[in-house]
Amino acid sequence: MNIILFGPPGAGKGTQSKYLVKKLNSFQISTGELLRNEIKNNTDIGKKIINDMNDGKFVSDEIVNDLIQEYIFDPIKKNRLIFDGYPRSVSQAKNLNKLIERSNQKIDFIFFLNVKKDVIIKRIENRKVLENRSDDNLNTILKRYDKYMETTKPVLEFYSKNPNFKEIDGNQEIDEITRKIDAFINV
Ligand code: AMP
Numbered sequence: 001m002n003i004i005l006f007g008p009p010g011a012g013k014g015t016q017s018k019y020l021v022k023k024l025n026s027f028q029i030s031t032g033e034l035l036r037n038e039i040k041n042n043t044d045i046g047k048k049i050i051n052d053m054n055d056g057k058f059v060s061d062e063i064v065n066d067l068i069q070e071y072i073f074d075p076i077k078k079n080r081l082i083f084d085g086y087p088r089s090v091s092q093a094k095n096l097n098k099l100i101e102r103s104n105q106k107i108d109f110i111f112f113l114n115v116k117k118d119v120i121i122k123r124i125e126n127r128k129v130l131e132n133r134s135d136d137n138l139n140t141i142l143k144r145y146d147k148y149m150e151t152t153k154p155v156l157e158f159y160s161k162n163p164n165f166k167e168i169d170g171n172q173e174i175d176e177i178t179r180k181i182d183a184f185i186n187v
Contacts, residue, residue, distance in 0.1 A: 001026070001185065002105055004083040004096075006159070007113030008148045009141070010120035010127070011170045012177055016113070017084040019178055024187070026080035029071050031064045031088075056143035058151060061091045072099045079105055090154045110159050111181060113170030117145055 001024055005013040017028045035053060038046035045067075049059045068086055071077055087093040100107060115123075124141045159165045168180050 001108045001187070002079055002081045002083075002100070003185075004087075004107055004110040004159075005085075005113065006110055006152070006155070007170055008115060008120060008152075009144045010124040011113040011115045012123075012174060013084045013113060015174055016111075016177060016181060017082045020082050020181070020185075023182075024080065024082075024185075026082050027071065027077045028082045028084055029068055029086060030084040031059075031067060031086040032084075034067050035059055035064070054140070056140040056147060058088060058147060061089055061095070064088075065092060065095045068096075069099060072096075072103050072105070078103065081105075087155060088148070089151055090158050093155050093158050107162075108164060109184060110162060110165045111184070112156065112159075112165065112167045113177065114167055115170035119171050120145060 003020060003024075003026075005017055005020075007013055014030065017030065020026060021028050035045075035049055039050050039053065040046070045063060049063065052059055064086060068083075071081065083096070087096050096107075121138070121141060125138070128137070166184050168177060170177060172180075
């Protein structure tokens with residue numbers, strides 16, 4: 001089963017991805033994590049993206065599209081992909097469709113975790129203490145939320161016509177969100 005988790009930063013995509021990875025014995029593709037690793041390892045990509053990432057801006061489609069490609073074509077991961085934080089633009093969504101089709105796969109579910117801004121601010125402030133992420137200060141959080149909403153609206157429109165698109169109230173407790181996801185995937 002291939003699943004896309006969609007929603008603003010702090011919506012719980014990471015938490016639900018980790019749950020699904022265990023449950024479905026699958027693999028999480030978190031572009032945020034892949035990008036943070038590039039920075040940590042001080043790679044050429046890392047050097048290119050560090051300022052934008054710390055500023056809450058999106059990294060270019062070209063860079064993220066390149067990063068995810070090897071996961072999609074990895075035979076071990078075939079039909080066991082959980083996308084967390086990708087796609088975030090229509091161009092990324094189209095790229096994903098193309099790669100999924102080319103690798104003879106399909107997307108089984110697109111879950112949109114819809115969360116209010118004030119709930120997200122509280123969650124990210126807690127996460128900042130737990131994970132010490134350099135892009136988790138309040139200013140950056142607000143920038144990331146606004147940027148997310150602005151850029152992903154067209155992506156939402158793109159996916160909402162899909163019968164596998166499911167909107168879930170992400171303001172609820174983690175377990176309740178998990179229960180709703182479970183009910184949809186029904187395995
Ligand atoms: P996340 O861990 O998903 O909240 O992502 C953290 C940051 O990584 C974002 O604020 C962006 O700067 C960058 N990022 C992650 N995924 C993408 C993506 N699909 N497209 C562009 N930028 C991304």
